[in-house]
Amino acid sequence: xxxxxxxxxxxxxxxxxxxxxxxxxxxxxxxxxxxxxxxxxxxxxxxxxxxxxxxxxxxxxxxxxxxxxxxxxxxxxxxxxxxxxxxxxxxxxxxxxxxxxxxxxxxxxxxxxxxxxxxxxxxxxxxxxxxxxxxxxxxxxxxxxxxxxxxxxxxxxxxxxxxxxxxxxxxxxxxxxxxxxxxxxxxxxxxxxxxxxxxx
Numbered sequence: 001x002x003x004x005x006x007x008x009x010x011x012x013x014x015x016x017x018x019x020x021x022x023x024x025x026x027x028x029x030x031x032x033x034x035x036x037x038x039x040x041x042x043x044x045x046x047x048x049x050x051x052x053x054x055x056x057x058x059x060x061x062x063x064x065x066x067x068x069x070x071x072x073x074x075x076x077x078x079x080x081x082x083x084x085x086x087x088x089x090x091x092x093x094x095x096x097x098x099x100x101x102x103x104x105x106x107x108x109x110x111x112x113x114x115x116x117x118x119x120x121x122x123x124x125x126x127x128x129x130x131x132x133x134x135x136x137x138x139x140x141x142x143x144x145x146x147x148x149x150x151x152x153x154x155x156x157x158x159x160x161x162x163x164x165x166x167x168x169x170x171x172x173x174x175x176x177x178x179x180x181x182x183x184x185x186x187x188x189x190x191x192x193x194x195x196x197x198x199x200x
Contacts, residue, residue, distance in 0.1 A: 046085045053078040 057074040060067060154160070 046081075046088070050078075050081050050085045053081040 053074070057071070057078045060071050060074050
């Protein structure tokens with residue numbers, strides 16, 4: 001026994017779609033259905049159906065014949081069509097109201113998000129300033145640490161004071177020697193000057 005099966009597209013297999021209308025026609029059909037409130041593709045617009053029922057009823061009333069039964073039947077048909085026409089309008093009004101509320105909620109949410117964005121931008125600017133201040137403070141600390149290391153590398157103050165005292169003693173001795181040397185040179189210079197003056 002041979003069983004025919006329908007091939008189902010698996011993963012990676014493309015299955016060609018066959019539609020009665022193309023994508024461009026779909027948009028036009030959907031727009032037309034929304035505007036005319038038609039539920040089927042080839043259906044008659046509800047307003048046109050309502051107009052036909054009303055016209056039939058009005059024409060029947062204008063007849064001179066004894067046609068109360070027909071008038072009543074057409075009146076009921078017209079009222080039923082009117083109710084059928086009115087229900088989608090009520091649904092549409094409910095949808096419109098819901099959409100307006102949704103839009104209002106969306107606008108409130110959008111305003112809140114914009115407010116949060118502005119707050120976040122202000123926070124970012126504050127954090128940038130804090131970061132710059134922290135960088136400067138860190139740089140100062142690094143400079144202070146470098147100076148502290150230089151100071152730590154220097155000998156203790158007592159040793160430096162000893163060296164200074166010894167240098168001061170040396171300077172005093174050199175000044176004393178300089179003064180003594182100057183006194184020794186003064187008589188020699190006077191002799192040379194006298195000799196040069198006498199010889200001249």
